[in-house]
Amino acid sequence: MTNANRLTIAEARDALRAGDLTSVELTDACLGAIDAAGALNAFVHHTPDMARDMARAADARIKAGDAAPMTGIPVGIKDVFCVRGVPSQAGSRILQGFTPEYESTVTQNLWSAGAVMLGKLNQDEFAMGSTNESSCYGPAVNPWRGADGAQLTPGGSSGGSAAAVAADLCLGATGTDTGGSIRQPAAFTGTVGLKPTYGRVSRWGVIAYASSLDQAGPMTRTVRDAAIMLGAMASSDPMDSTCADLPVPDFEAALTGDIRGKRIGIPREYRVDGMPDAIDALWREGAQMLRDAGAEIVDISLPHTKYALPAYYVIAPAEASSNLARYDGVRYGHRATLGAGDGITQMYESTRAQGFGPEVQRRVMIGTYVLSAGFYDAYYNRARRVRALIKRDFDQAFAAGIDSILAPATPSAAFPLGSGDKGDPVQMYLNDVFTVTLNLAGLPGIAVPVGQDAQGLPLGLQLIGRPFEEGDLLNQAQVLEAAAGFVAKPDRWW
Amino acid sequence: MSITEDQARKVAHLARIAVDDAALPALARDLSGILHFMDQLNEVDVEGIEPMTGVTPMRLKRREDVVTSGGMADKILSNAPDAREGFFAVPKVVE
Numbered sequence: 001m002t003n004a005n006r007l008t009i010a011e012a013r014d015a016l017r018a019g020d021l022t023s024v025e026l027t028d029a030c031l032g033a034i035d036a037a038g039a040l041n042a043f044v045h046h047t048p049d050m051a052r053d054m055a056r057a058a059d060a061r062i063k064a065g066d067a068a069p070m071t072g073i074p075v076g077i078k079d080v081f082c083v084r085g086v087p088s089q090a091g092s093r094i095l096q097g098f099t100p101e102y103e104s105t106v107t108q109n110l111w112s113a114g115a116v117m118l119g120k121l122n123q124d125e126f127a128m129g130s131t132n133e134s135s136c137y138g139p140a141v142n143p144w145r146g147a148d149g150a151q152l153t154p155g156g157s158s159g160g161s162a163a164a165v166a167a168d169l170c171l172g173a174t175g176t177d178t179g180g181s182i183r184q185p186a187a188f189t190g191t192v193g194l195k196p197t198y199g200r201v202s203r204w205g206v207i208a209y210a211s212s213l214d215q216a217g218p219m220t221r222t223v224r225d226a227a228i229m230l231g232a233m234a235s236s237d238p239m240d241s242t243c244a245d246l247p248v249p250d251f252e253a254a255l256t257g258d259i260r261g262k263r264i265g266i267p268r269e270y271r272v273d274g275m276p277d278a279i280d281a282l283w284r285e286g287a288q289m290l291r292d293a294g295a296e297i298v299d300i301s302l303p304h305t306k307y308a309l310p311a312y313y314v315i316a317p318a319e320a321s322s323n324l325a326r327y328d329g330v331r332y333g334h335r336a337t338l339g340a341g342d343g344i345t346q347m348y349e350s351t352r353a354q355g356f357g358p359e360v361q362r363r364v365m366i367g368t369y370v371l372s373a374g375f376y377d378a379y380y381n382r383a384r385r386v387r388a389l390i391k392r393d394f395d396q397a398f399a400a401g402i403d404s405i406l407a408p409a410t411p412s413a414a415f416p417l418g419s420g421d422k423g424d425p426v427q428m429y430l431n432d433v434f435t436v437t438l439n440l441a442g443l444p445g446i447a448v449p450v451g452q453d454a455q456g457l458p459l460g461l462q463l464i465g466r467p468f469e470e471g472d473l474l475n476q477a478q479v480l481e482a483a484a485g486f487v488a489k490p491d492r493w494w
Numbered sequence: 495m496s497i498t499e500d501q502a503r504k505v506a507h508l509a510r511i512a513v514d515d516a517a518l519p520a521l522a523r524d525l526s527g528i529l530h531f532m533d534q535l536n537e538v539d540v541e542g543i544e545p546m547t548g549v550t551p552m553r554l555k556r557r558e559d560v561v562t563s564g565g566m567a568d569k570i571l572s573n574a575p576d577a578r579e580g581f582f583a584v585p586k587v588v589e
Binding site for chain 2: 098197198212306307313325329331332333334338342345347349352353356361364366369370379381383384387391426429440441
């Protein structure tokens with residue numbers, strides 16, 4: 001089978017089981033595609049030997065009739081996941097040389113299901129960023145290009161994952177989403193990205209950014225693939241006390257294609273100033289597609305939406321400043337070379353100044369400030385109270401009978417690398433305007449490619465679901481995906 | 495809320511990040527811009543609203559208070575920049 005790397009997970013699973021394809025062949029096709037795609041800078045640590053060993057084991061398992069849905073499927077892993085014996089540095093110089101002695105629960109679940117590890121994927125440093133430009137490896141590049149041939153950002157922080165899935169380097173990839181880091185890059189690359197409900201997927205072994213917001217999820221080419229991959233990633237976990245003790249349902253079985261009678265909300269507060277016409281039109285078309293499929297479209301209000309971004313940029317840096325305190329040059333990663341007479345404080349300060357990039361330093365310092373004596377109540381506690389109100393907005397909408405919420409995924413299509421950071425961090429934070437609200441509320445959300453802008457760049461819409469009802473959300477997303485019929489692929493230039 | 499250079503120096507030290515004096519004005523400007531953006535939160539009436547601690551209404555899991563893991567000092571030290579005789583090594587802390 002030629003170009004097996006272009007198959008969806010569902011197609012590959014069926015071909016593997018039918019004996020039309022082996023995992024070794026499929027894995028070699030992906031490894032070849034990765035080798036030819038250095039210009040995308042998506043894979044930053046390559047594990048071809050591990051991949052071939054795992055593929056051979058998967059083929060044996062399939063032959064023995066013991067195949068799980070992900071058995072033999074080659075995937076890429078965002079650098080933020082600890083994989084035993086493989087460099088795992090969350091895109092940061094401060095974790096240079098760190099090779100974990102243990103395995104994250106998500107990757108362990110994938111390997112137990114028989115998935116094949118292709119390597120580690122590029123990301124913004126510690127998942128802080130919306131363009132992949134804060135990575136210590138340099139940015140991943142979007143396989144889509146602008147009309148003028150400019151190199152575009154794949155989004156962030158899971159930009160390497162999105163680029164790899166869009167360019168057919170792997171069949172699926174893991175991502176993490178703290179404020180939109182799965183959904184925004186998915187929208188920028190014409191792929192599907194699912195942020196599950198907080199607690200659906202274990203955070204054990206996922207290098208922490210903001211613990212009350214971080215959630216891992218699948219990035220795939222189709223909604224069905226997201227359902228399959230989420231099923232393999234999710235589990236309860238005694239190692240993560242915030243991971244829910246709930247059974248993992250068969251998400252793929254929820255894809256019935258029937259959404260008749262579903263009430264889908266359109267939040268009026270998401271109609272922000274300066275939203276491009278193409279995004280506004282896409283949103284209206286998406287609502288019409290769902291209406292045509294039998295859903296009822298309802299105008300709703302989420303009155304505290306406007307305050308989600310400032311609340312997020314208090315809470316996330318506060319948690320980050322605590323989580324990143326562990327990078328002190330003592331236990332792992334980089335340690336600064338010390339001058340004669342330098343004490344331990346100089347060691348900490350120099351190590352962190354050298355190891356953290358500018359955006360991470362900024363967020364650690366903001367977090368330190370809002371948690372410091374005298375400001376804790378004014379900033380941190382106030383932000384947490386606003387967060388409670390944002391969650392209450394959603395609770396009230398769901399209590400009024402809304403099944404899900406349709407919104408844009410991003411305020412624009414992908415933009416050129418280097419254009420985002422004009423020295424104003426706040427401008428960059430506005431990228432997250434449609435995505436952060438549901439991290440604050442802990443809700444599941446999925447970005448689905450629905451259309452293209454005038455330049456031919458992909459545009460995505462986002463569906464937001466009820467807590468722990470990812471199956472229902474995926475079903476609605478698949479109806480939207482089918483109605484939109486997005487089949488465009490980037491022209492291969494790399 | 496604006497941040498002075500002195501406050502920027504103090505917050506950098508609290509965060510244990512070395513910042514050159516020459517970089518302090520730009521840092522103070524950046525931090526002030528971000529804090530100004532956060533000041534929008536003052537528009538919200540939060541009277542009677544409890545600060546949110548978790549998104550799912552669940553009781554934190556409990557388990558027996560017993561040793562479940564250990565005896566792996568070599569693994570724990572394997573990534574240390576400097577480890578000696580089974581310990582992490584750091585510059586002298588106490589004179």
